[in-house]
Amino acid sequence: GNSVTQMEGPVTLSEEAFLTINCTYTATGYPSLFWYVQYPGEGLQLLLKATKADDKGSNKGFEATYRKETTSFHLEKGSVQVSDSAVYFCAFSWGRRALTFGSGTRLQVQP
Amino acid sequence: DAGITQSPRYKITETGRQVTLMCHQTWSHSYMFWYRQDLGHGLRLIYYSAAADITDKGEVPDGYVVSRSKTENFPLTLESATRSQTSVYFCASGSTSVYEQYFGPGTRLTVT
Numbered sequence: 737g738n739s740v741t742q743m744e745g746p747v748t749l750s751e752e753a754f755l756t757i758n759c760t761y762t763a764t765g766y767p768s769l770f771w772y773v774q775y776p777g778e779g780l781q782l783l784l785k786a787t788k789a790d791d792k793g794s795n796k797g798f799e800a801t802y803r804k805e806t807t808s809f810h811l812e813k814g815s816v817q818v819s820d821s822a823v824y825f826c827a828f829s830w831g832r833r834a835l836t837f838g839s840g841t842r843l844q845v846q847p
Numbered sequence: 848d849a850g851i852t853q854s855p856r857y858k859i860t861e862t863g864r865q866v867t868l869m870c871h872q873t874w875s876h877s878y879m880f881w882y883r884q885d886l887g888h889g890l891r892l893i894y895y896s897a898a899a900d901i902t903d904k905g906e907v908p909d910g911y912v913v914s915r916s917k918t919e920n921f922p923l924t925l926e927s928a929t930r931s932q933t934s935v936y937f938c939a940s941g942s943t944s945v946y947e948q949y950f951g952p953g954t955r956l957t958v959t
Contacts, residue, residue, distance in 0.1 A: 779950040837889040
């Protein structure tokens with residue numbers, strides 16, 4: 737069935753380190769792909785999206801490219817900050833527009 | 848300018864009681880959704896609605912009831928709460944033109 741697999745956390749990095757959070761999906765057709773971020777005690781916020789193959793979503797220094805051939809949508813950032821500490825969710829939307837989420841990856845950035 | 852709001856933000860209830868979680872959005876979005884968030888499971892879809900008076904089950908609908916008589920409101924009712932329904936509940940909405948969703952702040956529900 738449809739599913740999203742994310743790397744398990746927590747991911748602990750020092751400030752200014754490079755970040756990669758892996759995400760792969762299993763879905764029929766060509767879904768839209770998303771990264772959402774959840775800061776402590778808050779709801780989810782859309783971070784970036786891509787709606788077709790080879791699209792690159794970007795926001796706040798984060799990037800992810802829709803790779804149809806590998807069914808992946810890895811999140812990257814060149815230099816993380818303490819303020820990036822949060823839980824990151826990969827998700828895709830298809831058909832009825834509901835989202836299927838991965839289990840989330842907690843990122844901890846140390847000063 | 849409120850966007851999407853949920854109430855209450857925190858709720859403690861006893862097993863067997865009925866409880867209703869409220870969700871209100873000001874964008875006139877057609878789609879509304881209820882998810883629950885549990886450790887290790889990410890978010891799972893409970894119910895969704897494509898428009899007023901149109902609702903459908905998601906991945907984990909058992910024990911929940913929804914209604915949508917007005918576009919802006921989408922209440923979720925636990926008819927007889929169980930401990931396994933202790934969770935954080937998120938409401939979300941989305942328009943017909945794009946696939947992304949916008950989330951409320953969540954309701955933390957504890958069933959004792």
